[in-house]
Amino acid sequence: MNTEAMHAGGDPRQLLxxxxxxxxxxxxxxxxxxxxxxxxxxxxxxxxxFDWFGMRLTCHADGSCExxxxxxxxxxxxxxxxxxxxxxxxxxxTARSRGLGARVMxxxxxxxxxxxxxxxxxxxxxxxxxxxxxxIDPLPYWWFVLDRLVAPWGVIGxxxxxxxxxxxNVALLLFTLAYLALVLLVLPMNLGFGxxxxxxxxxxxxxxxxxxxxxxxxxxxxxxxxxxQHR
Amino acid sequence: MTAVTGTPEPDAAHPAHGLxxxxxxxxxxxxxTITHEARRVEFGYLRTQLQLTAGxxxxxxxxxxxxxxIEVEKGYEGRRGRTWLTLTAAGTTALTDEIRRLKQLIARxxxxxxxxxx
Numbered sequence: 372m373n374t375e376a377m378h379a380g381g382d383p384r385q386l387l388x389x390x391x392x393x394x395x396x397x398x399x400x401x402x403x404x405x406x407x408x409x410x411x412x413x414x415x416x417x418x419x420x421f422d423w424f425g426m427r428l429t430c431h432a433d434g435s436c437e438x439x440x441x442x443x444x445x446x447x448x449x450x451x452x453x454x455x456x457x458x459x460x461x462x463x464x465t466a467r468s469r470g471l472g473a474r475v476m477x478x479x480x481x482x483x484x485x486x487x488x489x490x491x492x493x494x495x496x497x498x499x500x501x502x503x504x505x506x507i508d509p510l511p512y513w514w515f516v517l518d519r520l521v522a523p524w525g526v527i528g529x530x531x532x533x534x535x536x537x538x539x540n541v542a543l544l545l546f547t548l549a550y551l552a553l554v555l556l557v558l559p560m561n562l563g564f565g566x567x568x569x570x571x572x573x574x575x576x577x578x579x580x581x582x583x584x585x586x587x588x589x590x591x592x593x594x595x596x597x598x599x600q601h602r
Numbered sequence: 603m604t605a606v607t608g609t610p611e612p613d614a615a616h617p618a619h620g621l622x623x624x625x626x627x628x629x630x631x632x633x634x635t636i637t638h639e640a641r642r643v644e645f646g647y648l649r650t651q652l653q654l655t656a657g658x659x660x661x662x663x664x665x666x667x668x669x670x671x672i673e674v675e676k677g678y679e680g681r682r683g684r685t686w687l688t689l690t691a692a693g694t695t696a697l698t699d700e701i702r703r704l705k706q707l708i709a710r711x712x713x714x715x716x717x718x719x720x
Contacts, residue, residue: 383708386704389632393636393651397636397651470644470645470646471643472642
């Protein structure tokens with residue numbers, strides 16, 4: 372489009388196509404997807420030592436153990452809120468330097484709300500389970516999925532779905548769906564992971580390490596894609 | 603008694619009749635689209651994306667501002683002057699209407715292009 376082409380009207384198909392192309396260009400220029408994933412990866416990886424050293428572990432003579440993940444409870448709510456504030460700051464700053472407004476606020480609000488939901492669920496569980504007997508029948512599968520969804524690693528995915536919608540970013544949507552499938556259906560985030568001889572702490576650290584690495588790889592991939600698009 | 607005029611209902615008429623001359627213009631439609639998508643846009647970004655001279659872009663912005671479709675905010679960042687634009691509610695409505703009418707025009711063209719209608 373240039374000054375010579377400023378005649379009124381034109382082919383409606385072409386005009387509509389130009390409108391769509393311009394809107395897409397703006398959305399691409401507003402994106403900082405890799406920063407969001409990088410911050411979340413750093414928060415996830417930094418949370419591993421908090422979980423490891425903050426865990427209250429009591430093992431009995433019969434070999435059974437009870438554990439309470441105090442580190443997760445105290446680390447994640449402030450860490451997630453700080454992460455969403457950092458991501459929002461970077462989105463607004465970068466968009467402004469490019470001459471654009473940012474559309475990150477609904478993502479930050481969703482992130483804050485899901486953090487509150489996760490904290491409330493963990494407080495409720497911490498208050499309920501010590502004074503109630505463990506259920507005799509095995510819990511249904513959906514209960515475990517719901518439990519993982521309200522864990523920090525699950526709520527990260529829920530908020531990322533909102534970011535994908537805001538940015539109309541199909542690549543981020545696909546990445547987030549794969550991430551959620553990994554966290555909700557594959558990795559046992561709340562029950563431990565690894566060979567039977569592994570200690571509980573190591574068993575719980577491995578899924579977090581995998582989640583953090585996946586987010587980090589996602590950040591690297593989106594960073595490479597963004598560099599290609601801005602060339 | 604009802605007065606009958608020869609003017610058809612606007613919606614029953616050809617979609618091109620409802621096009622707003624202020625908006626139905628390539629550059630101005632581009633400005634409204636970018637501003638709507640960006641929420642807030644700086645003069646320099648518009649100039650780059652639309653490949654216009656500063657003077658030319660200013661003329662189009664004046665037309666849109668006088669029509670009440672955009673708001674212009676001038677300020678400084680350090681020593682550098684920056685002009686930011688936002689879309690008004692009337693601007694959002696005008697853009698939505700223009701896109702709806704363009705789609706109607708395309709649909710009408712596709713209908714008349716149908717070989718069975720020939």
